Amino acid sequence: MNKQLKWERIQGIVLDAVGTLIQPTPSVAEAYTQAAARQGVELDPKEVKGRFNAAFRSDLVEGEAGFLSTDEGVERRRWREIVARVLPEVPDPDRAFDELWDHFGRPDNWRVFPDAAPAVEAIREAGMKVCIGSNFDGRLHKVVAGLPELADAVEVIVVSSEVGYRKPHAAFFGAVCERLGLPADRVLSVGDDLENDVVGAHRAGLSALYLSREGDPAGLPSVPDLTSVAALRAAEA
Numbered sequence: 001m002n003k004q005l006k007w008e009r010i011q012g013i014v015l016d017a018v019g020t021l022i023q024p025t026p027s028v029a030e031a032y033t034q035a036a037a038r039q040g041v042e043l044d045p046k047e048v049k050g051r052f053n054a055a056f057r058s059d060l061v062e063g064e065a066g067f068l069s070t071d072e073g074v075e076r077r078r079w080r081e082i083v084a085r086v087l088p089e090v091p092d093p094d095r096a097f098d099e100l101w102d103h104f105g106r107p108d109n110w111r112v113f114p115d116a117a118p119a120v121e122a123i124r125e126a127g128m129k130v131c132i133g134s135n136f137d138g139r140l141h142k143v144v145a146g147l148p149e150l151a152d153a154v155e156v157i158v159v160s161s162e163v164g165y166r167k168p169h170a171a172f173f174g175a176v177c178e179r180l181g182l183p184a185d186r187v188l189s190v191g192d193d194l195e196n197d198v199v200g201a202h203r204a205g206l207s208a209l210y211l212s213r214e215g216d217p218a219g220l221p222s223v224p225d226l227t228s229v230a231a232l233r234a235a236e237a
């Protein structure tokens with residue numbers, strides 16, 4: 001992956017949001033466990049984490065245009081389904097969904113990774129365009145606007161619910177390139193999801209770098225943090 005990366009061609013970078021630039025704080029498992037506790041249901045956060053990962057990975061809901069198609073309504077239905085799967089014990093599932101939807105739409109429940117803003121600044125100083133490209137929904141605009149270190153660094157946010165297709169669909173990456181005003185072979189995708197951010201980007205004709213913040217057990221080519229992306233670029237320049 002990064003071995004074949006031709007930096008001299010790259011004029012724009014699309015950064016994934018969750019796991020790449022920002023992370024939920026408290027964790028997703030903690031937030032769901034607390035939502036259940038508010039309804040008198042005590043759950044083990046480890047169990048909740050396992051259920052969430054399984055539910056998040058299965059594509060439960062899709063839009064009218066088929067596989068990976070989406071919009072705001074589809075995303076709400078998708079998350080309602082995920083909450084129902086993760087917390088089947090709660091007496092009021094609508095309340096759990098409403099609370100969690102609101103929770104993850106608030107900037108104070110997200111933390112920007114410390115390497116994000118310096119890396120974006122270095123990339124921009126190198127003359128490249130930067131945007132955020134995410135499978136989050138319209139709530140991401142408010143989340144980013146409330147996180148000054150990100151809001152000041154990145155102006156363009158491309159969200160799948162507004163594009164009409166989720167990553168790893170090629171149409172999502174097509175929309176990213178359009179927003180950046182660059183052809184696909186001039187754009188680099190960086191993110192923590194191998195299928196969404198790397199394989200999908202490659203299929204759409206972009207370059208890609210896999211971000212593996214916890215090291216990479218599979219031995220795939222990856223970068224451990226966003227600072228390394230900027231450093232790789234500087235080393236090639």
Ligand SMILES: [Mg+2]
Binds near residue numbers: 016017018020191193
């Ligand atoms: Mg991610």
